[in-house]
Amino acid sequence: MHRSIFVRKVMSLLLLAIFLTVALTSLFFGAISAELFTRIKVRELQPKAEAIAQLAYGRFLTYDPYFDGLMHSALELFDAYIFVVDGTTGAFSHTTLPESANLDAGEIEERINQESAPLLNGQASSLWFTERFPSSPESLLFVGVPITSNFLGLNTIVGTVFFVKPMQELNASLRSMYVALILSALAVAFFMLMPAYLGTIRVIRPLKQTRDVALAMASGEFGLRADDSQEGEIGELASTMNHLADNLAQSISALTLERNRLKQVLDGISEGIVAVDTTGRVTMINEAMIKLSRAEMNALDSLEPGSWQQDAAPTPMVATGLNTKIRTPDDLRMADGLTGIFCSVIQENKPRQQMLYFSNRSIALTVTPLEDALGRIAGAVGLFRDVTETERLEQTRKDYVANVSHELRTPLTAMRALIEPLKDGMVQSPADRDRYYDIMLRETLRLSRLIDDMLELSRLQGGTISFDPQPFSLHHLIRDLHIQFKPRSEQSGINLDLDEEKLSRCPDVMADPDRIEQVLVILMDNAFKFTQAGGTISIDAEWGPDQVRVHVKDNGVGIDPDDIDHVFDRFYKADKSHHLPGTGLGLSIAREILVLSGEQIHVRSNPGQGTVFTFTLKRAKADHGS
Numbered sequence: 001m002h003r004s005i006f007v008r009k010v011m012s013l014l015l016l017a018i019f020l021t022v023a024l025t026s027l028f029f030g031a032i033s034a035e036l037f038t039r040i041k042v043r044e045l046q047p048k049a050e051a052i053a054q055l056a057y058g059r060f061l062t063y064d065p066y067f068d069g070l071m072h073s074a075l076e077l078f079d080a081y082i083f084v085v086d087g088t089t090g091a092f093s094h095t096t097l098p099e100s101a102n103l104d105a106g107e108i109e110e111r112i113n114q115e116s117a118p119l120l121n122g123q124a125s126s127l128w129f130t131e132r133f134p135s136s137p138e139s140l141l142f143v144g145v146p147i148t149s150n151f152l153g154l155n156t157i158v159g160t161v162f163f164v165k166p167m168q169e170l171n172a173s174l175r176s177m178y179v180a181l182i183l184s185a186l187a188v189a190f191f192m193l194m195p196a197y198l199g200t201i202r203v204i205r206p207l208k209q210t211r212d213v214a215l216a217m218a219s220g221e222f223g224l225r226a227d228d229s230q231e232g233e234i235g236e237l238a239s240t241m242n243h244l245a246d247n248l249a250q251s252i253s254a255l256t257l258e259r260n261r262l263k264q265v266l267d268g269i270s271e272g273i274v275a276v277d278t279t280g281r282v283t284m285i286n287e288a289m290i291k292l293s294r295a296e297m298n299a300l301d302s303l304e305p306g307s308w309q310q311d312a313a314p315t316p317m318v319a320t321g322l323n324t325k326i327r328t329p330d331d332l333r334m335a336d337g338l339t340g341i342f343c344s345v346i347q348e349n350k351p352r353q354q355m356l357y358f359s360n361r362s363i364a365l366t367v368t369p370l371e372d373a374l375g376r377i378a379g380a381v382g383l384f385r386d387v388t389e390t391e392r393l394e395q396t397r398k399d400y401v402a403n404v405s406h407e408l409r410t411p412l413t414a415m416r417a418l419i420e421p422l423k424d425g426m427v428q429s430p431a432d433r434d435r436y437y438d439i440m441l442r443e444t445l446r447l448s449r450l451i452d453d454m455l456e457l458s459r460l461q462g463g464t465i466s467f468d469p470q471p472f473s474l475h476h477l478i479r480d481l482h483i484q485f486k487p488r489s490e491q492s493g494i495n496l497d498l499d500e501e502k503l504s505r506c507p508d509v510m511a512d513p514d515r516i517e518q519v520l521v522i523l524m525d526n527a528f529k530f531t532q533a534g535g536t537i538s539i540d541a542e543w544g545p546d547q548v549r550v551h552v553k554d555n556g557v558g559i560d561p562d563d564i565d566h567v568f569d570r571f572y573k574a575d576k577s578h579h580l581p582g583t584g585l586g587l588s589i590a591r592e593i594l595v596l597s598g599e600q601i602h603v604r605s606n607p608g609q610g611t612v613f614t615f616t617l618k619r620a621k622a623d624h625g626s
Contacts, residue, residue: 038167087146590615
C-alpha cells in the first residue's frame with residue numbers, strides 16, 4: 001500500500017496543505033499580530049497618559065518637585081518617555097528623554113507637533129501612531145492625550161501629553177510568539193503525519209479494492225468484489241463496481257455460452273468456414289477447414305482459382321493463403337489466388353463464388369462480405385465445400401448408366417440381329433435356325449446374369465441382404481471349390497493347385513459361409529478368365545492370432561498399374577480390347593460382401609506375371625488351433 005501512487009499523491013497533497021497552512025498562518029499572524037499587540041500596548045499606556053495629563057494641569061508651566069521627579073522617573077514607572085506640550089505656545093515644557101536613549105528629541109518633537117492638532121482642537125480624545133526615524137533602530141509608539149482645564153466649569157485644552165515607547169520589546173515579543181507559532185505548527189504537522197497517513201490508507205483501501213475489481217474484470221475474472229460497507233461516495237462507487245461486475249459476469253457467461261454453441265455448430269458443419277478481417281488476418285476457422293487444409297488444400301495462395309500446377313510447393317493454406325497482410329488498396333488489387341478472392345469481396349462488397357480444382361479435390365468456394373453493426377465492411381466469410389465426392393458420385397452415376405446401357409445393348413443387339421432374319425424367313429436351314437436359337441439362348445442367359453448381378457450389387461449396397469456369420473471350416477469350403485472347378489481346369493488346360501496338408505491345419509473362421517463361397521467363386525472365375533492354358537491357379541491361406549488371410553493367385557496376364565486401382569469398380573474391364581465373358585460386376589460384388597462383413601480385400605499384380613487377390617477373415621473365437 002505504501003508504494004501506491006495514489007497514496008503518495010494524497011500524502012503529498014496533505015503535506016502541501018499543512019505547509020501552506022503553516023505558511024499562511026504565519027503570514028496572517030505577522031500581518032495582524034503587530035497591529036493587535038500595538039493596540040494592546042496603546043490600551044495599556046493610554047490610562048497612564050491620562051493620569052499624567054491630569055497631574056500636568058497647572059504644573060507643567062511652573063516648577064513642581066513632585067511632578068518633576070515623576071517625569072524623571074517615567075521610564076522606570078511607565079516604561080515610556082513622556083513629552084508634555086504647551087498648547088498655547090507649542091513648547092515642550094517637560095521631556096523625559098535621556099541622552100542614553102540614542103534618540104533624536106528634535107525629530108520626536110517635530111512629529112508630535114504634526115500629529116497633536118486633533119487633540120488641541122478637541123477633535124479626538126486620544127490618538128496613537130507609530131514612527132521609525134532614520135536615527136532610531138526601532139519603531140516608536142506614540143500615545144497622546146489632551147491636558148484639559150476645568151475652570152469655572154469650562155473644559156479647555158491647554159496642552160497635550162505624549163507617551164513615546166520604543167517598540168523593541170514589543171517587536172521581540174512578537175518575534176518570539178511568531179517563532180513559537182511556527183514551531184508549534186510544524187510540531188503539530190509532524191505529529192499529524194501518522195494519523196494523516198493512517199487516515200489516507202483507510203480512505204484509499206476501499207478505492208484500491210475497487211481498482212482491483214476493475215483490473216480483475218479487465219482480465220476476465222468476475223468473482224472479486226469490493227468492500228461496499230463504506231459510507232458516502234466511496235461505498236457507492238464500490239457498490240456500483242460490484243453491480244457492474246455481476247452484470248458483466250452474467251453477460252460474459254451468456255456470450256461464452258453463445259460462443260461455445262456457435263463453435264460447436266460451426267465445428268459440426270462438414271463444410272470448411274474461414275472468417276477474415278479487412279487486413280486479411282484469419283479471425284475464425286472451424287475444425288472442418290483445419291482438417292481440409294491439412295489433408296488436401298496446399299499451395300492455394302500460389303495458384304490462380306481454377307488452375308493446377310504440378311510443381312507447386314505444398315504450403316498449408318491457413319499458414320500462408322489467408323494470412324497475407326493487406327495494408328493498402330494496392331495490396332488489395334495485387335493480391336492473387338485465394339487471398340485475391342477474399343480481397344476482391346472485401347473491396348467490392350459483393351459475394352463471390354468460385355470453383356477450386358487442385359490435386360484430386362474439387363472445392364466449391366463461396367465468399368460473402370461481413371458487415372459490422374454500422375454497416376461497414378469488417379471482413380469476409382468463406383465457405384469451402386468439398387464437392388469431390390458429389391462430382392465423383394455424379395460421374396459414377398453417369399458411367400453406371402452408360403455401362404448398363406452398353407452391357408444391355410450388346411445382348412439385345414445380338415438378339416435383334418438373330419430374331420429379324422428368323423422373322424423374315426431368311427433362315428431356311430434347320431441347322432442354321434438351331435444355331436441361331438443357341439446364340440439367342442446364350443445372349444438371354446448373359447442378359448439374365450447381368451440383371452442378377454446388378455440386383456445383387458444393388459441389394460448389397462442398399463443393405464437389404466442379411467448375413468449369418470457362424471464358425472465354419474475354411475479348409476472344407478476350399479476343398480469343395482477345388483472339386484467344383486476341377487472339370488473347368490481340365491477343360492481349359494489350367495493347373496489348379498491346392499496344398500491340402502497346409503489347408504487342413506487352417507483354423508475355423510467366423511463369417512457367412514455362403515457369402516465367402518460367393519467371393520471365392522468370383523475370384524476363381526476371374527482367375528480363369530485371365531489365365532492362359534498351361535497356367536496355374538492356386539488357393540492358399542495363412543493365419544495369425546486373430547485373422548486368416550486367403551490368397552487366390554494366378555500366373556496369367558496380370559493387371560496394368562494404371563488399372564489396378566479400378567479393378568473393383570463396377571463394369572470395369574482391364575482388357576478392353578477383348579470381349580471376355582462377364583458383366584464387370586463380380587469384383588465389385590466381392591468387395592461389397594467383404595466390406596459389409598467387416599473384412600478387407602486388396603490386389604497385387606505384375607503385368608505378364610500374374611495377380612494375387614487377398615482378403616481377410618476373422619478367426620472363430622472357439623478355435624484354438626495353431
